[in-house]
Amino acid sequence: MAHLTTALTKTTAWEQIAKGDDKTMAQKILEPIQIDERQYIEIHSENMKNETFRQHQEDVEQSKLRWERALRDSTKALKEYDIWSTKLECLPLIIQARDEGKIPKGDDKSILEMGGEALEKKVDELRKLDDTKNKDKDRARSKFVEAEKAWKEFAIMRGQPFAYKSDGRYFRIGGGTISLRQRTQETLDEVGADFRKALITKNDVTKITYTDIVKVLERYERAAPLGSHDRGQISEVLNFVRENPKCSRMSFLEEAMKIADAQFRTELAKHLMKLRKTEEHRMNLDNSIDPQTEKEQVYDQGRADFMISEKRRKRLAPYKEHLTEEERIRYGLTKTEQRDGGRRRDRNRDRQDNHRRRTENRRTERREDRRWTDRRPRSDRERHDGYSNSGYRHHGDNRNSQYQNNGYGRQQYSQQNRGFHGGNRGRGNYRNNNFDNQRRGNAQPANENKS
Structure with a gap:
C-alpha cells in the first residue's frame, strides 16, 4: 500500500482535507x-x-x-x-x-x-x-x-x-460506487420526459419563460444524433424561439407541436383547451415568454399582486367594520397601518422642508438674477411712478434716469432697480445686493452687468 x-x-x-489535519x-x-x-x-x-x-x-x-x-x-x-x-x-x-x-x-x-x-x-x-x-x-x-x-x-x-x-x-x-453510471450524453428518452413534464405537468406551461425553453431545447438538440431528421426539427423550434424571444407562450406551443409525438400532441392540445377555460391561465398563455415584457403586460392587465391587493382593499374599506381583526390586518384596513402611512408622509415632507432650509441648499442669487428681466412692480410706489424709482439715497425722483450716469455706478435703467428696499437702499449700485451677499462679500459692481 x-x-x-x-x-x-x-x-x-x-492537499490537506482540513487545516490542522495531518492525514492526506x-x-x-x-x-x-x-x-x-x-x-x-x-x-x-x-x-x-x-x-x-x-x-x-x-x-x-x-x-x-x-x-x-x-x-x-x-x-x-x-x-x-x-x-x-x-x-x-x-x-x-x-x-x-x-x-x-x-x-x-x-x-x-x-x-x-x-x-x-x-x-x-x-x-x-x-x-x-x-x-x-x-x-x-x-x-x-x-x-x-x-x-x-x-x-x-x-x-x-x-x-x-x-x-x-x-x-x-x-x-x-476506497471510495466510488459499484452500480451508478454517469453517461457522457443524455438520451432522447430522458430529455423527452423532461420536455413533456415542462409542458404538461400541472400548470407549469403557463409560467414557462424564454430561459426555461431554450435550456430544455438545447439539451434535446444535443441528445439527438448529429444529422438526423429529429435533430433538424428540434433546431427549427430552437431557432424560432431565439429569433422571437418575446413571442407569446401560445406561439411557442404551436411551434413546439413539430417535435411532439402523436400521443403527446393530443394530450397537450387537451391540456391547453382545459387551461384556456380559466381567464387567468388564458392571459398567461397569451403573454410573452420574456419576463420583462410579461411584467409590463400584467401591469396593463391590472393583474399584478399589489394592484389586486389595492383593489380589494378599496372594495372592502366601506365594510371593514364587518370584518374580523385578522381579516383587517390581512387586507391592510387597520388604523395602525393608516396612522403609520400618515406619519410616513409627514416625515417625508419634513425632510424636504429641512433640506430647503439649509443654507448650502439655497440658491441665494435666484431672485437677484430674475430682477434683470422681471418688469413686475414690487410696490405701490413703483407702480405709481412708472417703475422709475431707483431706490438710491438722495434721489427721491429719478425719472429719465436711464439717460444719466452718476459716475460711480452705471446707467440707471428702471427695470434693473428692483428689490433694493430697506437696509440695502444705500448700496443700490451693486447687483445681488441683498444683506446676505453684502455680509459674505459676494456683492459685485453693477457695471459688470451692463448688458
Whole structure:
C-alpha cells in the first residue's frame, strides 16, 4: 500500500482535507471503514466480475495457505528445539544427582545415556532447523502481504471500493460506487420526459419563460444524433424561439407541436383547451415568454399582486367594520397601518422642508438674477411712478434716469432697480445686493452687468 501512496503523491498534488489535519487524501482513501455483510457481498460480487481481480484474489488465497503452513512448521520446529535445549540444560543437574547416589529414571536416564556431546549436536541441528522454518514463515508472510496489497491496489486504482473480512467483521477501503453510471450524453428518452413534464405537468406551461425553453431545447438538440431528421426539427423550434424571444407562450406551443409525438400532441392540445377555460391561465398563455415584457403586460392587465391587493382593499374599506381583526390586518384596513402611512408622509415632507432650509441648499442669487428681466412692480410706489424709482439715497425722483450716469455706478435703467428696499437702499449700485451677499462679500459692481 505504500507503493500506491507514493505513486499517488507523485502524480497528484494532494492537499490537506482540513487545516490542522495531518492525514492526506491518499491516506484517507486507504483508511478502512466498517460495513455490514450485505454491503460486503455487494461490493465483493461486483469486483469478482473482473478477471484480473479474481487472479489477485487467488494469489492472496494461495499466499495465505503457504504462510499458514510455514507458520505451523516454524511453530513445530521451535517447540522441538525448546525441548532439546531444556534437556541439554538439565544434563549437569542429572549428573550431580547421580554422583550423590540417586538412580536416574525415565527421561533423566535417557538424557544421561545420550551424553553431553550427542545432546549438543542434536540441539544445534534443531536450532538450524528452527531458523530455516522461521525464515520460511517470514518469507511466506511477506508474500501474502504483498499479494494482498496488490489486490487492494488494483481495486482502488480501478476506482472501485474494496471489501474484505477480518475477525468476523467487514471493512471497506476506497471510495466510488459499484452500480451508478454517469453517461457522457443524455438520451432522447430522458430529455423527452423532461420536455413533456415542462409542458404538461400541472400548470407549469403557463409560467414557462424564454430561459426555461431554450435550456430544455438545447439539451434535446444535443441528445439527438448529429444529422438526423429529429435533430433538424428540434433546431427549427430552437431557432424560432431565439429569433422571437418575446413571442407569446401560445406561439411557442404551436411551434413546439413539430417535435411532439402523436400521443403527446393530443394530450397537450387537451391540456391547453382545459387551461384556456380559466381567464387567468388564458392571459398567461397569451403573454410573452420574456419576463420583462410579461411584467409590463400584467401591469396593463391590472393583474399584478399589489394592484389586486389595492383593489380589494378599496372594495372592502366601506365594510371593514364587518370584518374580523385578522381579516383587517390581512387586507391592510387597520388604523395602525393608516396612522403609520400618515406619519410616513409627514416625515417625508419634513425632510424636504429641512433640506430647503439649509443654507448650502439655497440658491441665494435666484431672485437677484430674475430682477434683470422681471418688469413686475414690487410696490405701490413703483407702480405709481412708472417703475422709475431707483431706490438710491438722495434721489427721491429719478425719472429719465436711464439717460444719466452718476459716475460711480452705471446707467440707471428702471427695470434693473428692483428689490433694493430697506437696509440695502444705500448700496443700490451693486447687483445681488441683498444683506446676505453684502455680509459674505459676494456683492459685485453693477457695471459688470451692463448688458
